[in-house]
Amino acid sequence: MPYFDAASAAPLHPVARQALLAALDEGWADPARLYREGRRARLLLDAAREAAAEAVGCRPDELVFTPSGTRAVHSGVSGALAGRRRTGRRLVVSAVEHSSVLHAGGAHATAGGEVTEVPVGRNGAVDPDAFAAELGEGVALACLQSANHEVGTEQPVAEVAGACREAGVPLLVDAAQSLGWGPVPEGWSLLTASAHKWGGPAGVGLLAVRKGVRFAPQGPSDERESGRAPGFENLPAIVAAAASLRAVRAEAAAEGARLRGLVDRIRARVPELVPDVEVVGDPVRRLPHLVTFSCLYVDGETVLSELDREGFSVSSGSSCTSSTLTPSHVLRAMGVLSEGNVRVSLPAGTEEADVDRFLEVLPRVVASVRERLGGGGPAGGGGGERGDLVVDALGKRCPIPVIELAKVIGTVRVGGTVTVLSDDEAARLDIPAWCEMRGQLYEGESAGPGGGRAYVVRRAS
Amino acid sequence: MPYFDAASAAPLHPVARQALLAALDEGWADPARLYREGRRARLLLDAAREAAAEAVGCRPDELVFTPSGTRAVHSGVSGALAGRRRTGRRLVVSAVEHSSVLHAGGAHATAGGEVTEVPVGRNGAVDPDAFAAELGEGVALACLQSANHEVGTEQPVAEVAGACREAGVPLLVDAAQSLGWGPVPEGWSLLTASAHKWGGPAGVGLLAVRKGVRFAPQGPSDERESGRAPGFENLPAIVAAAASLRAVRAEAAAEGARLRGLVDRIRARVPELVPDVEVVGDPVRRLPHLVTFSCLYVDGETVLSELDREGFSVSSGSSCTSSTLTPSHVLRAMGVLSEGNVRVSLPAGTEEADVDRFLEVLPRVVASVRERLGGGGPAGGGGGERGDLVVDALGKRCPIPVIELAKVIGTVRVGGTVTVLSDDEAARLDIPAWCEMRGQLYEGESAGPGGGRAYVVRRAS
Numbered sequence: 001m002p003y004f005d006a007a008s009a010a011p012l013h014p015v016a017r018q019a020l021l022a023a024l025d026e027g028w029a030d031p032a033r034l035y036r037e038g039r040r041a042r043l044l045l046d047a048a049r050e051a052a053a054e055a056v057g058c059r060p061d062e063l064v065f066t067p068s069g070t071r072a073v074h075s076g077v078s079g080a081l082a083g084r085r086r087t088g089r090r091l092v093v094s095a096v097e098h099s100s101v102l103h104a105g106g107a108h109a110t111a112g113g114e115v116t117e118v119p120v121g122r123n124g125a126v127d128p129d130a131f132a133a134e135l136g137e138g139v140a141l142a143c144l145q146s147a148n149h150e151v152g153t154e155q156p157v158a159e160v161a162g163a164c165r166e167a168g169v170p171l172l173v174d175a176a177q178s179l180g181w182g183p184v185p186e187g188w189s190l191l192t193a194s195a196h197k198w199g200g201p202a203g204v205g206l207l208a209v210r211k212g213v214r215f216a217p218q219g220p221s222d223e224r225e226s227g228r229a230p231g232f233e234n235l236p237a238i239v240a241a242a243a244s245l246r247a248v249r250a251e252a253a254a255e256g257a258r259l260r261g262l263v264d265r266i267r268a269r270v271p272e273l274v275p276d277v278e279v280v281g282d283p284v285r286r287l288p289h290l291v292t293f294s295c296l297y298v299d300g301e302t303v304l305s306e307l308d309r310e311g312f313s314v315s316s317g318s319s320c321t322s323s324t325l326t327p328s329h330v331l332r333a334m335g336v337l338s339e340g341n342v343r344v345s346l347p348a349g350t351e352e353a354d355v356d357r358f359l360e361v362l363p364r365v366v367a368s369v370r371e372r373l374g375g376g377g378p379a380g381g382g383g384g385e386r387g388d389l390v391v392d393a394l395g396k397r398c399p400i401p402v403i404e405l406a407k408v409i410g411t412v413r414v415g416g417t418v419t420v421l422s423d424d425e426a427a428r429l430d431i432p433a434w435c436e437m438r439g440q441l442y443e444g445e446s447a448g449p450g451g452g453r454a455y456v457v458r459r460a461s
Numbered sequence: 462m463p464y465f466d467a468a469s470a471a472p473l474h475p476v477a478r479q480a481l482l483a484a485l486d487e488g489w490a491d492p493a494r495l496y497r498e499g500r501r502a503r504l505l506l507d508a509a510r511e512a513a514a515e516a517v518g519c520r521p522d523e524l525v526f527t528p529s530g531t532r533a534v535h536s537g538v539s540g541a542l543a544g545r546r547r548t549g550r551r552l553v554v555s556a557v558e559h560s561s562v563l564h565a566g567g568a569h570a571t572a573g574g575e576v577t578e579v580p581v582g583r584n585g586a587v588d589p590d591a592f593a594a595e596l597g598e599g600v601a602l603a604c605l606q607s608a609n610h611e612v613g614t615e616q617p618v619a620e621v622a623g624a625c626r627e628a629g630v631p632l633l634v635d636a637a638q639s640l641g642w643g644p645v646p647e648g649w650s651l652l653t654a655s656a657h658k659w660g661g662p663a664g665v666g667l668l669a670v671r672k673g674v675r676f677a678p679q680g681p682s683d684e685r686e687s688g689r690a691p692g693f694e695n696l697p698a699i700v701a702a703a704a705s706l707r708a709v710r711a712e713a714a715a716e717g718a719r720l721r722g723l724v725d726r727i728r729a730r731v732p733e734l735v736p737d738v739e740v741v742g743d744p745v746r747r748l749p750h751l752v753t754f755s756c757l758y759v760d761g762e763t764v765l766s767e768l769d770r771e772g773f774s775v776s777s778g779s780s781c782t783s784s785t786l787t788p789s790h791v792l793r794a795m796g797v798l799s800e801g802n803v804r805v806s807l808p809a810g811t812e813e814a815d816v817d818r819f820l821e822v823l824p825r826v827v828a829s830v831r832e833r834l835g836g837g838g839p840a841g842g843g844g845g846e847r848g849d850l851v852v853d854a855l856g857k858r859c860p861i862p863v864i865e866l867a868k869v870i871g872t873v874r875v876g877g878t879v880t881v882l883s884d885d886e887a888a889r890l891d892i893p894a895w896c897e898m899r900g901q902l903y904e905g906e907s908a909g910p911g912g913g914r915a916y917v918v919r920r921a922s
Binding site: 069307 | 462464466469470471472473478481482485486489490491494495496497498499528529530531532535539560561564565567568655657662663664666679680681682683691692693694695696697698762765766769773774775776
């Protein structure tokens, strides 16, 4: 039963399992104690810190272990912002950061701070110059992920880090998706990661803060982890996390190249096998194991459950909730189609045969869902002579508004308009995306008569 | 090699180990996902929550899992205080709470809140009436541990809970030390606990918040654990925590009675075997497995390392640091001797023979340390005729100031005074405690001439 959602959580790496078992026996005591069980635990903790620091590319005393990648981000952002409060209260982030970064920004805004989101292109990457342009007065911290968790696009970390250095602004790099695949480009001030993304156990995040970066931990603290992560250390999991990071790194080059080939195959074949599909994310500067595409006239949730029935575990839309009524903030920021969104992220060791079977099953699944929803008929190109048309899709959820639009666009004359009335959040993103895909003209939206919004599409062909 | 520090961290219970191993295979995926691995993880998480809720005595939807007991306390205190901000900003805690509660109070005070510490008696328990008297205007939250982590004294939770109910103040009970031994008395509004204290794995805390209690989680949150504990759930550890809690509870009555007998033996024999010892904590209303005593004329750190050399792992003074220059806040609040402090906390399954060997080894260890430090000679009772005396112990650490005092008290005439000059924090606690133990009159302290303090003791006999 192929599991293709490594970007959510990777199955436990055998090395992580071995290390965890050993550490359950050797590392259960309090490393702050001076008796032998405590000293033994301390040795394990120190060794794990050294191994993790080496993989991250920092000094052991710059790195602490947190209970999760999310907690590492929350502590890193709040500590760095507080450390530079005198400089200012502006936080600059990319629009496609992980929700943990956006939530930390939200808390900062609630506390009276200012958050600036740097937009991304259709490929999901920020423009380094656009990012640099935001690093003006009063910026306390900038955040940029190493690679995006939903579409796999690598961010220009080195360039942005250079701009941050010039502006004297510390840069926090969320390396959750990439750390298992290799080191992060030089120039970061703070770095965060999450063990269960690279095959380590749950319960372990990393927070590295370069010496010299002003950092003031927020909230209550204790003497553990340099006062940056309170609470009894989860030592067996920490040992397993460090051991597995070293192990996956050793395999990263070869396995990364192999998975990159499999993902290239998916990227090439899906558009050939499934009509009306948009493969999103940068085709070259991307994570080796992750690909995302969106299919017109289907909803991701149904496609997911159909694929699950066929034995494939993939995710859709936002990578942080199992189902949501609003489209992923990442796809929205990219301005790409969100309906029928499927993210495939291959764990290390994925069989080529499973990928081929996925490519065999997917077209069938999408076709059956489209048939059920009545979507996917010929859109545009009809010899329609009708004048302007209004489609009332109020109360109907994605992908129905787009399906209704596609059904009628061919019935109006070229130059005529179809106005879609919809109160579905996804329509705001998917109707323009549909126009882009189908070569029709999107004329914009306005407040609809019966509530919701009115989206105007002019038939171009 | 007997480990007698269960109050810091208990060795992993066999049931916890089994459950953890099973959950590593079954529970590594994201429980928020809808595919089979996610659904399987969700089932495990729900079952663990139900088991933990049953042991705690609450509804499953009132309980969330946190990364540690410390994080449960921090989140519980900050959430409850914020939920009742309109009522007031006062936090009432006992003076002997775990450092995680005091640190949360410190953060509250830093943010402009007010913290009131209710004193305890020499047995370590708060007086319910004294606690009730503090529940006046503007109290947002009260905190009381179920039992003390350093001396084992059980707190009058039921009585204090009644007073809180009358005053309309929510009560947070830190049950970290007692939950494995049985349910907490009725009446709490919030409850916290820590799995590695009952033989569960590290990385899991419990936070229960009764329905109807105003609670506003602080800091960034996400959709996990009802928005009260952000970050990917540490599912294998959570499953192991719940399974082991159920297991230790099933054994608690019998094992508790057995350990209580062993601790009674230690409480009775130590004063017989070791001169100048004070056994602290309530002899009856106490945890079954924990006993603390302090030995005059030795320092706890040396006694610990000597006992470690003999194969016994125990702790001393503050239970949260391996070594500290200031005496434990618990012993200070109780007004008992802190020098030569030893805490013995027996894990389940402790052999009777190991306890007997401890009682055989301890006197030898204490005697050898006293000999090395030149302490423990006849104190008082000498036929001294000298007048008032000043002992300069500046720059000398515990237990030297008390040893110097004991050496000379017999050389001054009855009614004469010995003034000890000391800049050691422990002297403030230990000189009065020594007077109480040796029937001498403590006359008080004042600023010393050469810096530090001057402690005046009048010879009574």
